[in-house]
Amino acid sequence: MPRGITLRDPLLLASGCCGYGEEYAELVDPASHGGVITKAVSPEPRAGNPTPRLCETPAGLLNCIGLQNPGVEAFAAEIMPRLTARGTSFIVNAVGHSPEEFARVVARVEQVLASDPACAPRLSAEGVNTGLCGYELDLSCPNVESGTLFATDETVLARTVELGRRETERLLVAKLSPNVTDIVPFARCAREAGADAVTIANTFNGVSIDIATRQSNLARPSAGLSGPAIRAATLYHVWRCHRALPELPILGSGGITDADSAVQFLLAGATALQLGTGLFLNPRLVPEIQAGLSAYLDAQAEPDLRAIIGTYRDQG
Amino acid sequence: MEYVPATVIENRELAPGHGLLTLSLPEPQPEIKPGQFLHLRCDPGDKHSLMRPFSILDANALDNTLSVYYKGLGRLSNHLFTVPAGTELDCLYPLGTGFPWQPDWRRVALVGGGVGLAPLLFLARHLEPYGERMQVTGFFGGASAPDLVPALLNDYDFPQQLATMDGSTGFAGTVVELFNGCEEYFDVVYTCGPNAMMRALQQVLAPAVPAYASLEERMACGVGACYGCVAAIKTGEETQNLRVCLEGPVFELRSVVFGT
Ligand SMILES: Cc1cc2nc3c(=O)[nH]c(=O)nc-3n(C[C@H](O)[C@H](O)[C@H](O)COP(=O)(O)OP(=O)(O)OC[C@H]3O[C@@H](n4cnc5c(N)ncnc54)[C@H](O)[C@@H]3O)c2cc1C
Ligand SMILES: Cc1cc2nc3c(=O)[nH]c(=O)nc-3n(C[C@H](O)[C@H](O)[C@H](O)COP(=O)(O)O)c2cc1C
Ligand code: FES
Numbered sequence: 383m384p385r386g387i388t389l390r391d392p393l394l395l396a397s398g399c400c401g402y403g404e405e406y407a408e409l410v411d412p413a414s415h416g417g418v419i420t421k422a423v424s425p426e427p428r429a430g431n432p433t434p435r436l437c438e439t440p441a442g443l444l445n446c447i448g449l450q451n452p453g454v455e456a457f458a459a460e461i462m463p464r465l466t467a468r469g470t471s472f473i474v475n476a477v478g479h480s481p482e483e484f485a486r487v488v489a490r491v492e493q494v495l496a497s498d499p500a501c502a503p504r505l506s507a508e509g510v511n512t513g514l515c516g517y518e519l520d521l522s523c524p525n526v527e528s529g530t531l532f533a534t535d536e537t538v539l540a541r542t543v544e545l546g547r548r549e550t551e552r553l554l555v556a557k558l559s560p561n562v563t564d565i566v567p568f569a570r571c572a573r574e575a576g577a578d579a580v581t582i583a584n585t586f587n588g589v590s591i592d593i594a595t596r597q598s599n600l601a602r603p604s605a606g607l608s609g610p611a612i613r614a615a616t617l618y619h620v621w622r623c624h625r626a627l628p629e630l631p632i633l634g635s636g637g638i639t640d641a642d643s644a645v646q647f648l649l650a651g652a653t654a655l656q657l658g659t660g661l662f663l664n665p666r667l668v669p670e671i672q673a674g675l676s677a678y679l680d681a682q683a684e685p686d687l688r689a690i691i692g693t694y695r696d697q698g
Numbered sequence: 699m700e701y702v703p704a705t706v707i708e709n710r711e712l713a714p715g716h717g718l719l720t721l722s723l724p725e726p727q728p729e730i731k732p733g734q735f736l737h738l739r740c741d742p743g744d745k746h747s748l749m750r751p752f753s754i755l756d757a758n759a760l761d762n763t764l765s766v767y768y769k770g771l772g773r774l775s776n777h778l779f780t781v782p783a784g785t786e787l788d789c790l791y792p793l794g795t796g797f798p799w800q801p802d803w804r805r806v807a808l809v810g811g812g813v814g815l816a817p818l819l820f821l822a823r824h825l826e827p828y829g830e831r832m833q834v835t836g837f838f839g840g841a842s843a844p845d846l847v848p849a850l851l852n853d854y855d856f857p858q859q860l861a862t863m864d865g866s867t868g869f870a871g872t873v874v875e876l877f878n879g880c881e882e883y884f885d886v887v888y889t890c891g892p893n894a895m896m897r898a899l900q901q902v903l904a905p906a907v908p909a910y911a912s913l914e915e916r917m918a919c920g921v922g923a924c925y926g927c928v929a930a931i932k933t934g935e936e937t938q939n940l941r942v943c944l945e946g947p948v949f950e951l952r953s954v955v956f957g958t
Pocket of ligand 2: 660
């Protein structure tokens, strides 16, 4: 039985693009959006990569942040108590070098939730789940043992989701990689292993070369591409996945930077939308998309957003 | 911190490749400290490019204006030269920490070059009202005379010592060579410019003088949310990757671990 959560709004702030939700709080009203997906949390602290970590490409952004984060212990001790107090919904983005490491992050957070009532999630008067209410497994990184990516090796993917599932009764989302020809088998595998939903997708692999020095424009030879540049390609994966697995909830992530692209993701089958690079391009994005979505529903005489999910007329 | 549409009231070319942009902001203007910067949408028609960080060169709370000194270094900074007065440019400001200053720091050295001049000039202007008890001295360097944009520097009347690599104006050599040994005459040193310059300054500076550096890194969000803009900073025994846009851009010069 999949575990759902109720959010105030389908717009979420994407992992790695909004810190732990505090940095944007002054610009993006925390009471206005659906919730925050935290920066990656790993079992041990990670320093991340040297700079340059960023490089702009036409309508895109390459990043190689390297999952800089203080580790799950500091997250539990310093960050979690602050998150819960704020009345926003949070999903923890977990990451690790092995399936066991992902599970360690989930288990440690669960331990804190169980032992510290101040950190426990709440149900607001409007029936919205607030506080820390689920996990997103960032599967787009290499598994140290096999050398393959969690998200592109079905055996490792299944094991990671299964081990995470054992540690929690809360929402568990598998964040898949777009760097595959067909995303459907991976989405199916995640669901069968116990994921309640999938995030489609993450950054695409990309390279940018300084032609004068013939070296990378970033600190790493390759990096992750986000922003409008990946919108159409991400939408393709969302559409394919929804057609093949219509019951599986999809969180769309990749190049949603205006109301038009938000509607396209819903039509293709996403039930929630994540805003990442779009926030950097336009800190007013949340209210602008919300206004655009209402205008679209009015113009199309649709009662609510649910009514348009997956209604892409791909048969003409 | 605000994200607002700012109106260009003047955009003047100071010299080929160097510009001065004056923006009018909706009221009320928050307090702005020297060393802080703004994130500017350089081309309002281009919704698919990131904003660009620029130091605040001056801010006037009376008429709600602020100005930016910019150099054409790439696509969007060059686009700025074409922006006419009256254009609205979205702007996220004020960002970052400013330069720390204490009332007993009266003899102030500014060591800078390139676009690093901007925050130092704002600091000089900020300290002006303290009158004769303040002694601000600028040590400014560039490759050649035009880099030390006379149309910009002549607007300030504190003493300035100039250095150029080709000797076309002032001392022939680097600004750090020019400054080397002078720190005993100062209570504090502020620096902003190319990393190579600040690293050289870090190496020659006597340990007793407080010194602050304003750093530059490529930025995406400008508010501390993406961790794209970090610099390696020593905090006690540890070295941490701190965000230039949020924890900086100003850091204690000696705490900065400059890359090679
Ligand atoms: C805190 C801060 C304050 C700054 N203050 C000023 C200022 O007062 N005046 C001014 O003219 N410039 C300033 N800069 C630099 C300015 O942001 C860059 O020149 C600008 O982003 C380049 O954009 P572009 O589209 O023209 O260049 P692009 O076409 O994007 O790149 C051209 C070249 O500029 C380099 N570059 C890109 N971003 C930066 C950056 N952030 N810092 C340094 N080099 C960069 C690229 O590596 C590339 O080599 C500041 C930067 C920071 C981080
Ligand atoms: C600077 C940056 C950092 C990111 N960090 C993470 C991360 O820690 N974990 C993760 O699962 N995804 C991370 N992502 C991926 C985003 O969450 C998002 O899936 C991706 O950027 C595509 O969406 P967008 O085009 O809306 O940005 C990061 C993206 C960016 C740009
Ligand atoms: S630019 Fe995003 S953290 Fe500094």
